[in-house]
Amino acid sequence: MALKGPFVAVGLVAALLLGFVIARSTDARSEAQAPAPAATAIPSHSHGGAVVGDLGGFSLSAGGFTLVPAQPPTFAAGSEQQFAFKILGPDGKPVTRYVTNHDKNLHFIAVRHDLSGFQHLHPAMAPDGTWTIPLTLPTPGIWRLYTDFITLDATGQQVPLALAVDATVAGSYSPVALPPPARTVEADAFTVTLEGTPQVNATQPLSFRVFAGGAPVTDLERYLAAYGHLVVVRDGDLGYLHVHPEDQLVGGAVKFWLSAPSPGRYRMYFEFQKAGQVHRAEFTVDVP
Ligand SMILES: [Cu+2]
Incomplete structure (x- = not known):
């Protein structure tokens, strides 16, 4: 009941933006009529700064932005393949505005699920927002592909994100045990x-x-x-x-x-x- 009113009253877009606030508000209607506090709905990821207490990289989408690979991310072990993707914004269009962070607009990290095989790469973006990187995943298994970037929301506020997709490399997977802690x-x-x-x-x-x-x-x-x-x-x-x-x-x-x-x-x-x-x-x- 608390959700139904504002969803009808302010429509889908505002509901998406305000959902978190509305769900916690005891007076949903007055909340919905207040100036839209859109920024509060964006998950706060603080990676990229010196102080970090939050993790990302769990999901294809966060904060209204979605990672969309051009093809299903399947690879043959050890052979280079172009990996292309877009980041779609809340408006459904490919994001082309990025905030340069440590000399790059997007950092691309590949890690096999057993945490072996780390790669840190920098794809190139075409004017239409398509990112492409030649990628070689050397061994069979599931690899998490992270895209790490800062973009802007509709109000111009910076949104740091780490969106991720899992890639499959067919073959016989031999998990590598994580080395023990060492200094x-x-x-x-x-x-x-x-x-x-x-x-x-x-x-x-x-x-x-x-x-x-x-x-x-x-x-x-x-x-x-x-x-x-x-x-x-x-x-x-x-x-x-x-x-x-x-x-x-x-x-x-x-x-x-x-x-x-x-x-x-x-x-x-x-x-x-x-x-x-x-x-x-x-x-x-x-x-x-
Ligand atoms: Cu980088």
Whole structure:
């Protein structure tokens, strides 16, 4: 009964925009007649900032925006294939306005469901809003494909989103067990250490240090406008977040601030650049 009145009164579009507010309002009619607080209906994802407490990447659609692959996302293992998609806006039209975030309008991440096989790519957009990326998924299994971007709502407010679709690679799938939690991992010719422990509902520092031959690397380079990029994926549901560090190195470390959305096991993919090459260190982290 609380929902019926306003749905009839203000119509479908307003109901979609106001649904969350209306559902919680004891005086639905006066709420519906108030100036439309559209922004409150947009889920607040804060990945892309320094402080993150929310996950995305669960769904094809969020906040009225929908990821639409051009073809069913099926791949043959190890062979390159064009993956094309659009992001449709609340008006049903392809989104062509994006806010550049860390040098790119859209970041594309592929992770196999066992959290192996990470890729971070940057598709190109045609004027009609079609994004295309040549993609090679090397091994059989289900791969989550994340599109990570900031667009604008009807009021011009920024909407950061992580929309995702699962791709299938046919063949014999051999799940890889997640490596146990570790503070030190090897990444190509580098050793990377992790300091700090994420906590639930408390923003904590998380610092990465890069060593080569036992000595700290002092000349890390900016990659996509930051000294490091951290993608965090939750084990169990592949919830996704992408965090950027403090603008400057802190005592030689790449320092992030992070609030974990829940206890559990996470895989952290830390990317850094040295001598023009991007490297990646992967950590398993348990949040108590
Ligand atoms: Cu990117």
